[in-house]
Amino acid sequence: MAAPAPSRSTAEATLARQFAALKALAATPGRAAAFARFAASGLPTRRIEAWHYTDLRAAMTDAAPLAPAPDGAAIEAARALLAAHDKIGVARLVTVNGRFAPELGDAPPDGAAVAGREARATEARDAMASLVEAMSPDSLTVEIAAGAEIAGPIEIVHLAVGEGAFSLYSWTEIALGAGARATVVETFLGATPAVQRHAATTVRLARGGWLKHVAAIGDEAELHLESQLIDLEAEAELNAFGFVSGGALNRRQIFARLAGADAKIALGGLALIEGTRRADTTLEVVHVAPRGFSREFYRAIVADEAVGVFQGKIMVAPGAQKTDGAMKSQAVLLSPQAQMNAKPELEIFADDVICGHGATVASIDPEMIFYLQSRGIPKEEAEAMLLDAFGAEAIAKVDDDALAEGLRARLAAWLAGRNLRTEANA
Amino acid sequence: MLEVKDLHVSIHGKTILDGLSLAVKPGEVAAIMGPNGSGKSTLSYVIAGKPGYEVTSGEVLLDGENLLDLPADERARKGVFLAFQYPIEIPGVATMTFLKASLNAQRRGRGEADLTTPEFMRRVREASQRLKVDQEMLRRPLNVGFSGGEKKRIEILQMTLLNPRFAVLDETDSGLDIDALRIVSEGVNALRDPTRGFLVITHYQRLLDHIKPDVVHVMAKGRIVASGGPELALELEKNGYRDYAVEAA
Ligand SMILES: Nc1ncnc2c1ncn2[C@@H]1O[C@H](COP(=O)(O)OP(=O)(O)OP(=O)(O)O)[C@@H](O)[C@H]1O
Ligand SMILES: [Mg+2]
Numbered sequence: 001m002a003a004p005a006p007s008r009s010t011a012e013a014t015l016a017r018q019f020a021a022l023k024a025l026a027a028t029p030g031r032a033a034a035f036a037r038f039a040a041s042g043l044p045t046r047r048i049e050a051w052h053y054t055d056l057r058a059a060m061t062d063a064a065p066l067a068p069a070p071d072g073a074a075i076e077a078a079r080a081l082l083a084a085h086d087k088i089g090v091a092r093l094v095t096v097n098g099r100f101a102p103e104l105g106d107a108p109p110d111g112a113a114v115a116g117r118e119a120r121a122t123e124a125r126d127a128m129a130s131l132v133e134a135m136s137p138d139s140l141t142v143e144i145a146a147g148a149e150i151a152g153p154i155e156i157v158h159l160a161v162g163e164g165a166f167s168l169y170s171w172t173e174i175a176l177g178a179g180a181r182a183t184v185v186e187t188f189l190g191a192t193p194a195v196q197r198h199a200a201t202t203v204r205l206a207r208g209g210w211l212k213h214v215a216a217i218g219d220e221a222e223l224h225l226e227s228q229l230i231d232l233e234a235e236a237e238l239n240a241f242g243f244v245s246g247g248a249l250n251r252r253q254i255f256a257r258l259a260g261a262d263a264k265i266a267l268g269g270l271a272l273i274e275g276t277r278r279a280d281t282t283l284e285v286v287h288v289a290p291r292g293f294s295r296e297f298y299r300a301i302v303a304d305e306a307v308g309v310f311q312g313k314i315m316v317a318p319g320a321q322k323t324d325g326a327m328k329s330q331a332v333l334l335s336p337q338a339q340m341n342a343k344p345e346l347e348i349f350a351d352d353v354i355c356g357h358g359a360t361v362a363s364i365d366p367e368m369i370f371y372l373q374s375r376g377i378p379k380e381e382a383e384a385m386l387l388d389a390f391g392a393e394a395i396a397k398v399d400d401d402a403l404a405e406g407l408r409a410r411l412a413a414w415l416a417g418r419n420l421r422t423e424a425n426a
Numbered sequence: 427m428l429e430v431k432d433l434h435v436s437i438h439g440k441t442i443l444d445g446l447s448l449a450v451k452p453g454e455v456a457a458i459m460g461p462n463g464s465g466k467s468t469l470s471y472v473i474a475g476k477p478g479y480e481v482t483s484g485e486v487l488l489d490g491e492n493l494l495d496l497p498a499d500e501r502a503r504k505g506v507f508l509a510f511q512y513p514i515e516i517p518g519v520a521t522m523t524f525l526k527a528s529l530n531a532q533r534r535g536r537g538e539a540d541l542t543t544p545e546f547m548r549r550v551r552e553a554s555q556r557l558k559v560d561q562e563m564l565r566r567p568l569n570v571g572f573s574g575g576e577k578k579r580i581e582i583l584q585m586t587l588l589n590p591r592f593a594v595l596d597e598t599d600s601g602l603d604i605d606a607l608r609i610v611s612e613g614v615n616a617l618r619d620p621t622r623g624f625l626v627i628t629h630y631q632r633l634l635d636h637i638k639p640d641v642v643h644v645m646a647k648g649r650i651v652a653s654g655g656p657e658l659a660l661e662l663e664k665n666g667y668r669d670y671a672v673e674a675a
Contacts, residue, residue, distance in 0.1 A: 366477065371514040374474050375528035375584065376502035376535060385527060389518025389567075 014063040035134035041127045053309040053341045054280045064167040064196045067097035077161045089153030096159045098170035100140040111148025115141045129227035132200040136171035146177030153183040160191035167196035176209035183212040191221035200227040205236035213240040224250045234260025241398045242269040250279040258292040268397035269298045272414045273306040280309035287320035296327040299394035303334040309341045316348040327357040384415045427452045427623045433484030442468045444648035453620040458627045460645030466627045470594045474508035475501045503535030505591030509581040516568040524568045553586040574601030582613045594625045599633040611636030631663040
């Protein structure tokens with residue numbers, strides 16, 4: 001029985017107006033259905049379990065105007081952003097404000113096909129994923145042919161370009177054919193504190209497909225809401241890592257379904273959260289078929305008055321015998337005001353499974369600091385060394401030296417920035 | 427060079443050092459022996475600058491300068507070194523990375539340039555050969571999974587590289603096998619010189635067979651209760667602490 005619908009918030013009303021104004025899109029049955037799913041529940045509040053620690057309805061006072069299709073000036077601004085960003089991998093694909101911009105990127109490598117086209121309907125149950133499905137002006141699809149092996153990472157750079165407040169919706173599809181192997185990095189760049197970003201990526205691996213995926217979010221968006229909708233067929237293997245630093249409110253939600261037998265998934269992440277930022281990672285890993293294997297390993301460093309959230313749920317359906325699942329969340333708090341809310345959960349409906357979870361929240365061990373200091377290392381440097389090690393252990397789960405090195409450089413930059421601020425305040 | 431004057435230290439309101447006085451001259455090796463719980467490690471931590479101890483009165487001077495107001499890292503840069511009784515494990519920090527950071531932090535403290543990597547490697551290689559430390563171990567996270575004896579060897583390796591002016595060795599002999607005891611002692615003896623001082627805390631004469639002390643102090647209940655020459659250690663070995671009106675724990 002549906003609860004009585006609360007009166008629409010300002011943001012919800014704006015979103016409804018914005019969708020209706022997208023005339024052609026709004027008339028598409030799939031988009032209309034997606035918007036209807038969003039509208040039925042509205043912006044999530046803490047009454048919804050998966051959003052318990054992030055009350056989006058309260059946080060999102062209004063929806064910013066939709067970013068227009070990029071004009072010449074926006075494309076030039078995009079070029080400038082790209083020029084300042086080190087190239088990763090064998091091919092770069094670019095979206096600008098949610099629209100695929102082939103002229104800014106490379107040709108796809110052999111075995112990969114790229115298209116901007118109407119997104120496939122997912123019937124995502126999550127309101128915010130549904131909203132992206134409804135509102136995204138375009139979609140970028142990266143398809144890896146069955147049996148193809150891509151020589152190096154494909155990087156998708158999602159750029160936010162423009163002056164003032166705007167919102168953008170981006171929809172990305174990554175699909176691997178049977179036995180295909182690829183590495184895809186999604187880098188989110190350019191958002192200022194006036195940008196609301198709504199992103200969704202679907203990841204579909206056919207039988208025996210193998211994908212390494214890294215998402216790196218390091219810009220300053222007011223709102224970064226990102227959903228990953230993952231589907232693994234038999235014997236498929238996914239290693240996905242999320243690196244988060246920056247942004248006022250960051251929410252990454254990952255819905256993974258191990259639909260085929262013997263599928264494997266490793267999810268990992270590192271969140272660096274300071275100031276008054278909030279970063280929320282919420283996962284739902286559903287084992288549907290036998291002998292699935294899942295590992296989730298998330299770390300967070302939370303400083304100042306920042307708030308970290310980790311919610312992870314491993315669900316094992318009745319038919320998913322011999323599932324092997326383990327989930328871990330570890331956080332270091334750097335100040336008495338810093339907060340970490342960690343809630344790992346198991347829901348198991350099969351009897352022959354091995355599943356476990358654990359969560360720790362700690363401060364930096366003063367014994368370790370003293371040991372390092374006793375060798376002459378100043379306290380701030382000692383702390384940075386320990387935090388660097390803590391973060392690096394999470395990054396190591398990426399299991400790719402070049403990609404890990406890039407993320408470690410981001411970690412080092414974040415730590416250096418923190419020390420500079422501490423010195424400035426001293 | 428090191429003077430501890432009438433030091434009173436408590437932790438959580440419990441008195442641990444109770445008017446301890448002690449002086450180590452340049453070039454001297456002073457040994458401290460004393461029953462478990464008498465406050466030996468506490469003294470070494472207070473000298474090194476571990477937070478959490480309440481110094482209610484007294485002074486710790488290095489060459490006349492009061493150390494007690496300085497944080498641990500500054501003391502280290504002034505030449506204080508503590509070889510820990512229980513070295514701390516630091517996950518994720520490679521021993522080599524740590525050694526380099528320590529060495530360079532001390533050099534920067536003295537206004538010197540960082541060591542070049544080849545020069546650093548040369549020093550590490552030389553010291554680890556002398557102390558029979560496997561170079562492979564230095565790639566592992568500091569002390570993580572090291573055996574008790576390996577940890578102690580790494581402490582002395584650090585001391586050798588950092589070249590302190592005053593070193594406290596807190597039960598460095600515990601956990602060492604017979605050969606390691608000799609190797610580590612040789613490492614300490616190699617550093618003995620007229621400008622450097624050592625405070626060697628131990629329970630056993632066997633260490634003092636290798637590192638010959640100039641002075642032996644007996645510590646009980648947070649203070650020095652007797653001092654003498656090397657013969658004092660031999661006497662303790664025979665009679666225990668009963669002559670000092672304290673029971674060995
Ligand atoms: N953090 C602490 N909190 C409470 N008591 C402490 C603490 N640290 C040390 N003590 C107490 O202080 C006393 C002295 O301890 P300390 O470790 O200095 O002894 P020690 O002489 O080094 O002993 P050992 O020979 O066993 O190494 C002991 O009774 C110990 O329990
Ligand atoms: Mg002790």
